[in-house]
Amino acid sequence: MNKKIPIGILGATGMVGQRYIQLLEDHPLFEVAWLAASDRSSGKKYGEAAKWRLDFPLPTRIAEMVVAPAEPAGAPKVIFASVDAPIAREMEPAFASAGCAVISNSSAFRMAPDVPLVLPEVNASHLEMIEQQSWRKQSGGFIVTNSNCTVMGPVLALKPIADSFGIEQIFAVSMQAVSGAGYPGVPSMDILDNVVPFIRSEEEKMEEELMKLLGTLDGNTVKPLPARMSASCNRVAVVDGHTVCVSVKLARPATKEQIIAAWNEFKPLAGKNLPFAPEQPVQWTPEDDRPQPRLDRNRGRGMAATVGRLRPCNLLDWKFVVLSHNTVRGAAGATILNAEMLKSLGKL
């Protein structure tokens, strides 16, 4: 039996930090060994520092851990990070310089030319980029990122389509859960009996991250997918689960059956020993009125994207709806899966 790898969490009190803790409870490879958050929390017991918001009891062992200062000294060599971009911009390089593997959900470095933006099902090969990072060469440390939560569902659904038929244009309109804005996040006055048709910087992130994820590694940089995309992002009264209406123009014609087959056959991680990899990462549902966040977000223990309503689009070629759990698949689970992939590649 292997010893588990101790990991640290930067941003441990936030919504995604809480999900790391929940999802790593009983994880076969990793073990939470260090928790850091803002100065305000540092020195307190985690159970007092965090306002625990999950439907899963905070493990006693974690509640009793003392929140450490957010500094590399004393931190383990593997760090899961989910902090605001301005903080990430300073801290993540500091930890990488100190020799840490920084596996990050933060947005700060996702589009940096030498930082891989990876979902293992989509572009695991991009992880090789870390070998050229200056941190890696100096201290062994590196930074790897996963995408924004809203990109996650669409890119999983689009990857097998891109591989089989090519993609030229994408239209995406999201209806996003409030947990994506963290805690306290969205005021209830803004979401009860309401829709907020705006999430700052979200449309830009969707449009650029999706192209990098579907891009090709060219030497040591990623050539983004040469497709055009228009994204519109909305906040709705849902706790967890982002729903996205997607239309797509293909490079080569495809029938409905062919697209569904592409989804059903999409199992790029089969056979690899990755505990968080869902058996079926894209799950097709034939019902008229699915996917729905409350009913489908927990498929594949929250790691699968559910697709439905595939039908012709009058402007592009096909349209469909895709749903994924924004704090599991779209954030904490994505980081963990990246870590598992890095481990299987011998990079942790």
Next chain:
Amino acid sequence: MNKKIPIGILGATGMVGQRYIQLLEDHPLFEVAWLAASDRSSGKKYGEAAKWRLDFPLPTRIAEMVVAPAEPAGAPKVIFASVDAPIAREMEPAFASAGCAVISNSSAFRMAPDVPLVLPEVNASHLEMIEQQSWRKQSGGFIVTNSNCTVMGPVLALKPIADSFGIEQIFAVSMQAVSGAGYPGVPSMDILDNVVPFIRSEEEKMEEELMKLLGTLDGNTVKPLPARMSASCNRVAVVDGHTVCVSVKLARPATKEQIIAAWNEFKPLAGKNLPFAPEQPVQWTPEDDRPQPRLDRNRGRGMAATVGRLRPCNLLDWKFVVLSHNTVRGAAGATILNAEMLKSLGKL
């Protein structure tokens, strides 16, 4: 002082029927004189037959009225109708044959070649089509319809754009309120903490009705706007107010300022004596995060469409968000405005 025109309501107990009653209370031209609903309600007092769901006290006079059988005998000559399509398909011609002006919110005859589908701000000239209806020639009766509630906001926003710059392609994704499904309508188990990405026949209605509304009268039929449209419809946890994300490809280039000016200057009914016509039918809001249903649905006493977030679209030319009150502007108020328009044209 003119005497008010007595009107009857077909489908008086439904959600739209209730809105007719609310909106006609104190109307300067029309007066509710007759209420009809299903056989189950017939013979009961309205106050007992209807499950009143509006935030407006049911007027005592109306509560005491006895629900009539849904037959032309005894009905007044002007009928506001909002009933399910299969029922409308039988009843509305029966009332028109009997000489009634049937001003309808039902979907049954919206796309019939000899029936005008009209929003007065958009295509009031189409009302002339009634003169060729067989009912009109025989008994003086006719059928006029207004559009589906989801079309209403987009078509108001698109009309001034179409007039100034031409429209070639439209993308629309809706987030619709539950009141649009009537009562009991959407089960709460389906909408709390959830989105339902499907509303039966709604996408088809949006795509075809919008083209007829923006079409041109050619002899006695409407030549639909020769544009292509792709609509996706979703139900969200909102009581009233449909929000639609729209992208549009223009025939001729337009700047952001020109489009906003087109909206601001769009006052096609100014100077006509139409009590329900909003002074400013399309209201531009410059805030980042508007329109929002809870905050904007009651603009223009529920009869205005609010537009915001105008920005370039990476695929088409421009995208924006439009919101309108689905049971006022999108249903009962639209019928009333059609009636006011017909009256001003001397057809009632």
Next chain:
Amino acid sequence: MNKKIPIGILGATGMVGQRYIQLLEDHPLFEVAWLAASDRSSGKKYGEAAKWRLDFPLPTRIAEMVVAPAEPAGAPKVIFASVDAPIAREMEPAFASAGCAVISNSSAFRMAPDVPLVLPEVNASHLEMIEQQSWRKQSGGFIVTNSNCTVMGPVLALKPIADSFGIEQIFAVSMQAVSGAGYPGVPSMDILDNVVPFIRSEEEKMEEELMKLLGTLDGNTVKPLPARMSASCNRVAVVDGHTVCVSVKLARPATKEQIIAAWNEFKPLAGKNLPFAPEQPVQWTPEDDRPQPRLDRNRGRGMAATVGRLRPCNLLDWKFVVLSHNTVRGAAGATILNAEMLKSLGKL
């Protein structure tokens, strides 16, 4: 025609401050002339300083007003205040000392022995207490308060019962709207698909304020009603409108009909010229399943309390449900009605 009295608003950018602005638009006696808020807002235009959250367009005149520093210099002589207790504790006496009539919704001085806590329908006579306030004697200024928003509905419903039958014990369990917590207030993660069975200090406020409101003026202090009360407060997913389940033990027996009659006949302000006084402050509804916040909160333009479900209680004597609009009747409207009452008494 009288000239309107210029009034100032302390806490103008908050939820209740916004309601003052809305409700005073077109008020026959008062006119908003001065707006003050925190230092952060001071010097900005109101339209920029406030995050306007009401379903009512911010009047342009108000949007253009510059937010003043929260100091008596330059303020008008009548101040409507709604600020957090620690701030009120400092500011309200400062304004009163400077000769201002401070008519307050803040909680700081509600229980102060020389400050009247008044709802005009319930205990207008308590307003005389201001004549003994030291501020009044020195500068003419004074402080008058209205109660906590959750007390408002129950105390209106209980006043006619207390007058007719006496009250010995009260049980109250509230289900409160999120607007009562201000903005940003309750995080949406806490209220979607949830109930929060706790609101800090609310139960204590209910229990003590209700007794002072129903108390008797004895010389210059209020002798609280000698009854016992147990309150439990909960937050639910409602935008506006607090619903309270009340049980009551009477001093003298009463029938259901007698209690309903007491409510129906309760019109203590009839004949006084108070524009915000609802014609029928307590409105009985005989339906099984009412009152409901969405349907009943706007009765009497938001100033009436609605009562329903009167039935025997197995432990005390009678139980019923009462609902009132928490930011209109329960806050801003209560302040305005107090001001109207003070004016009619010649004290403004």
Next chain:
Amino acid sequence: MNKKIPIGILGATGMVGQRYIQLLEDHPLFEVAWLAASDRSSGKKYGEAAKWRLDFPLPTRIAEMVVAPAEPAGAPKVIFASVDAPIAREMEPAFASAGCAVISNSSAFRMAPDVPLVLPEVNASHLEMIEQQSWRKQSGGFIVTNSNCTVMGPVLALKPIADSFGIEQIFAVSMQAVSGAGYPGVPSMDILDNVVPFIRSEEEKMEEELMKLLGTLDGNTVKPLPARMSASCNRVAVVDGHTVCVSVKLARPATKEQIIAAWNEFKPLAGKNLPFAPEQPVQWTPEDDRPQPRLDRNRGRGMAATVGRLRPCNLLDWKFVVLSHNTVRGAAGATILNAEMLKSLGKL
């Protein structure tokens, strides 16, 4: 290894029926072998007959089962029932007469003098009553019931208090989830931005069932607990989980610590082999603002009641808040636990 007992479900397509299926998937003792529902569903595959509303994929084996007519012929000997009272009143005796063990969540026979109303943690001894049922004597069949979903949390919390200190008076105000009303159940127009302060017959059920559950077996009938109770029931915008504010008057004084100890030590089923019995049926939470439905309903896999906010009551002695999952602990899980208890007693 024992063979599993085949069970049938009466009312299989309803919300509770769906929970039976979910909870019995992988149950060590029972196996779903037969599904019956209304005539409308009979003969269809379950996957087509049921509108599956759970966040748990419908097992393929179940989806393929054909719904049987609701008749004893062909049914297994153990029946889990959850049907409307009028239907239960006819069907459950028919199945019992045919020799079936009818373990029911329906309300029809809960208060029948010879039918046990049982929660195993509270009054397992009452199960002996079945031996005197006429069905039992004739065919071996019997009827056992569990309580209404709203009673469940309070009775679990009150049982250890009753045992240690005696209970004389109970006040209970509920805030109930929409799943308790089944599907389609509560219209979304009634619950978005709203509270419905009425649930037909619910208050009566709470008041009488709780006394029977806490009653004592006297010969072959139950002597109800001689306490008085007043219940008020409300529907709120929550998917799953009933929250109840409870006040209680004790027969003998108790400190806060003693009551908490009574809860913590309450493990009446410890050591029995009952897979659905939660290790800790009543879970005390010391946080200010708990229990909350979204955060606490799944404790003990949905079978535990969570209590919090224990504090003195100004009218009775103590008050607290209790929460339990209404379709797991409050319905399907209760039936299953009754079945497990019956099996351990050798009665299945």
